[in-house]
Amino acid sequence: MSIAEPSRASAGGGRVAVTGCVMLATIMQALDTTIANVAVPYMQASLNASLDQVNWVLTSYIVAAAIMTPPTGWLARRFGRKELFIVAVAGFTVASILCGAAQSLEQMVAFRLLQGMFGAPLVPLSQAVLLDIYPRERHGEAMAIWGIGVMVGPILGPTLGGWLTEHYHWRWVFYINLPIGILTLAGLVAFLDRPGRDRRLRMDWMGFGLLSLAVGTFQLMLDRGEHLDWFTSTEIVIEAIVAGLAIYLFLVHVLTAERPFIDLAIFRDRNFAAGVTLICITAFILFGSLALLTPFMQSLLGYPVMSAGMILAPRGMGTMLAMFLVGRLIGRVDIRLLMGLGYTLLALTLHDMAGFTLEVGFERFLLSGFIQGMGFGFCFVPISTLSFTTLAPEHRPQGTSLFSLMRNVGGSVGISVVIFLLSRGGQAARSELVQHLHPLAGAIRARPLPEAWSLDTVEGLAALQAEVARQATAIAYFSDFQLLAMIAACAIPVVCLARPPRRR
Numbered sequence: 001m002s003i004a005e006p007s008r009a010s011a012g013g014g015r016v017a018v019t020g021c022v023m024l025a026t027i028m029q030a031l032d033t034t035i036a037n038v039a040v041p042y043m044q045a046s047l048n049a050s051l052d053q054v055n056w057v058l059t060s061y062i063v064a065a066a067i068m069t070p071p072t073g074w075l076a077r078r079f080g081r082k083e084l085f086i087v088a089v090a091g092f093t094v095a096s097i098l099c100g101a102a103q104s105l106e107q108m109v110a111f112r113l114l115q116g117m118f119g120a121p122l123v124p125l126s127q128a129v130l131l132d133i134y135p136r137e138r139h140g141e142a143m144a145i146w147g148i149g150v151m152v153g154p155i156l157g158p159t160l161g162g163w164l165t166e167h168y169h170w171r172w173v174f175y176i177n178l179p180i181g182i183l184t185l186a187g188l189v190a191f192l193d194r195p196g197r198d199r200r201l202r203m204d205w206m207g208f209g210l211l212s213l214a215v216g217t218f219q220l221m222l223d224r225g226e227h228l229d230w231f232t233s234t235e236i237v238i239e240a241i242v243a244g245l246a247i248y249l250f251l252v253h254v255l256t257a258e259r260p261f262i263d264l265a266i267f268r269d270r271n272f273a274a275g276v277t278l279i280c281i282t283a284f285i286l287f288g289s290l291a292l293l294t295p296f297m298q299s300l301l302g303y304p305v306m307s308a309g310m311i312l313a314p315r316g317m318g319t320m321l322a323m324f325l326v327g328r329l330i331g332r333v334d335i336r337l338l339m340g341l342g343y344t345l346l347a348l349t350l351h352d353m354a355g356f357t358l359e360v361g362f363e364r365f366l367l368s369g370f371i372q373g374m375g376f377g378f379c380f381v382p383i384s385t386l387s388f389t390t391l392a393p394e395h396r397p398q399g400t401s402l403f404s405l406m407r408n409v410g411g412s413v414g415i416s417v418v419i420f421l422l423s424r425g426g427q428a429a430r431s432e433l434v435q436h437l438h439p440l441a442g443a444i445r446a447r448p449l450p451e452a453w454s455l456d457t458v459e460g461l462a463a464l465q466a467e468v469a470r471q472a473t474a475i476a477y478f479s480d481f482q483l484l485a486m487i488a489a490c491a492i493p494v495v496c497l498a499r500p501p502r503r504r
Helices: 012-031 040-046 056-068 072-079 081-101 105-119 122-133 136-167 177-191 205-225 234-256 264-268 270-300 305-329 335-354 362-389 393-434 442-446 458-495
Strands: none
Touching: 012 081, 012 122, 012 136, 012 177, 040 056, 056 105, 056 205, 056 393, 072 081, 072 122, 072 393, 081 105, 081 122, 081 177, 122 136, 122 393, 136 270, 136 305, 136 362, 205 234, 205 393, 264 270, 264 393, 270 305, 270 335, 270 362, 270 393, 270 458, 305 335, 305 362, 335 362, 335 458, 362 393, 393 458
16 A cells, blocks of 8 residues: 555544554654743753753754654654654653753753654654545544644743753653653554555665755754854854754755655645745744743742743633634635634734733633634644645655644744844843933923832832833733734635635
8 A cells, every 4th residue: 555545544543543552652742842931940950051051952862853853754754654753752752761860961952863763753643644544525624623732732841841850850752752652652553554555665865964054053043043043253253144944955856856865845735835834934933922921920920830830821722722623614614714813813812912911810811812812723724734634645654744844843933033033132122122211301290200119229229120121021921912913814815825625
């Protein structure tokens, strides 16, 4: 049986069992993209590392996963999808245990590299398996199931990571993968069919090397840029030059090679091209907003880690509810209308967040987060379905790899952009506010400052400076939310480029 043919596990209990297994794999990998972030300060003390050094724990995982995502399609066709899936789950589980047992920073970074390498194939393989075992008319339902793990995992990761770190130990952030990994591995061995493989398939090592270099250095630049003040750092300049040159040489290579690593003919499918563009935009908004919300609630509003996580929980609930609804509506409603509704909800809720104040109540957070989560659900499932509804089955392994790669790249760019603008925006807002804080300013003369902020005492000046910094940071947060709202609105015209699938 060729890898493009539907699996025989597509009927009865076999389909349910396989769906459960691949969902566990997806959730396990998706959780690890954010669950370790909360534990970084605790790792820093335990591993005796500086802040810059401990950040390599996150960077190493991101870079390794980015490099190993593109070759997933080739590895599945060459060595067998079931074999690759089993090796990836087993390797990811073992690497997680090693991360939890690490005694030094060097060990932790090395084990996180392994975790990223083995974790990279899990999401694209899960998507490819579900597309194969479900008939085409049920692809919307399959992508809704798959999307729950992909979307809810990063949202709930910080909450779960904070709970494990606070009540047990930061090492349990990694040990939690052991029972999930064992259960997933047992299910895959027992229920997943073994599609055919192509032993004669050859690797385009030149294309793979150039793409890996481009993706790896680009991810490194994005992850370390804020710590090194971007292009004032020689390291960042070198990484940007290497990434740009590598992607240029890669494009030249794939256009001239007889059998390139990535067949650019896949982008002739208009729906796939529109889908990978939209998933990049959606990941930009999702991960960018997540990078803003948690520190906003903790540092400016004073919520504890667990409380901030609980306030974000309705966001995940909204996503799951929307995915459930979309799974029922796909095939009955034009898929582009669902995506348009999703981006409209995202734009409206992010614009609403741009109007928050530092006195905002948690009820407004809950409502806005729930509706925003629904927006992500209405976007993600239709995008996943649209991307593969007209794509030839033989292109699915490569298509799912590129889909996951663009999702990861979009998320990384989103985080880097909003954090950069947050820092620069806070500085600009503070400079603007300070200009109006002197005894001769019109606002001060018209309405004198409270005694606690008196300009005549050292204590008053210190308190006033702290409040100015707080307000300036809030302005920067609200500006970032407005930017994300504009990006969500700009995604709507891209939706119109897609060709509507036939209703079933």
